[in-house]
Amino acid sequence: MRKRLAVILALALLTAGCAVTQIKVIPYNEATVYPNYTPEEIKIFRNFPPQKYEKVGEVEVEAPGYNPESYFNRWYGESSASFDDKLREAAADIGGDAVVITKDEPVGVTDKVSVPAPYGRRVEGVVIKFRD
Numbered sequence: 001m002r003k004r005l006a007v008i009l010a011l012a013l014l015t016a017g018c019a020v021t022q023i024k025v026i027p028y029n030e031a032t033v034y035p036n037y038t039p040e041e042i043k044i045f046r047n048f049p050p051q052k053y054e055k056v057g058e059v060e061v062e063a064p065g066y067n068p069e070s071y072f073n074r075w076y077g078e079s080s081a082s083f084d085d086k087l088r089e090a091a092a093d094i095g096g097d098a099v100v101i102t103k104d105e106p107v108g109v110t111d112k113v114s115v116p117a118p119y120g121r122r123v124e125g126v127v128i129k130f131r132d
Contacts, residue, residue, distance in 0.1 A: 021063040025090045028057050034095020034129060039088035043098040044125075053128040059090040059099060062107065062122040083123050096127035 034056065061083050087099045103124040 021061065021086065023086055023090055024060040025094060026058045027094045028055060032056070036095055037092045037097070039085065039092045042088040042091045042096060044084050044087060045098055045100045048100050048128075049098070052131040053097075054131060055126050056096050056129045057091075057094045057127040058124065059087055059127055060122065060124045061086045061090070062120060064120040083121070087123065087125055091125075091127045094127055095129065097130045098128050099125040100128060101125045 063083070087101075091097075091099045101123060103122065105122055107120045107122045
């Protein structure tokens with residue numbers, strides 16, 4: 001029984017250590033080509049701005065992170081600034097001026113019978129291009 005628990009624990013630690021940040025970009029119109037910007041030029045909003053804009057795509061960043069049931073009980077994932085940087089990079093690639101965050105939520109499940117699974121965070125946003 002102890003050997004089996006040790007194997008399960010080792011696999012869980014290896015899996016958590018191999019988890020990576022996933023970035024998904026969905027351009028709305030791939031035929032339209034916008035000039036690329038540097039990520040530093042991209043703004044991050046929590047609400048849609050009052051300026052006129054058009055929606056050019058969606059981005060999603062998901063990463064492993066905090067596990068409240070872990071023995072170590074610590075955050076080992078991406079920081080908020082890192083999430084913003086990844087959103088900016090994705091928006092710059094499709095020519096956006098800004099990202100409006102539409103969802104920011106924890107993800108993950110826990111199997112209370114064996115080893116808790118790592119929790120993470122998912123941030124979704126709409127990439128917008130300002131109109132003149």
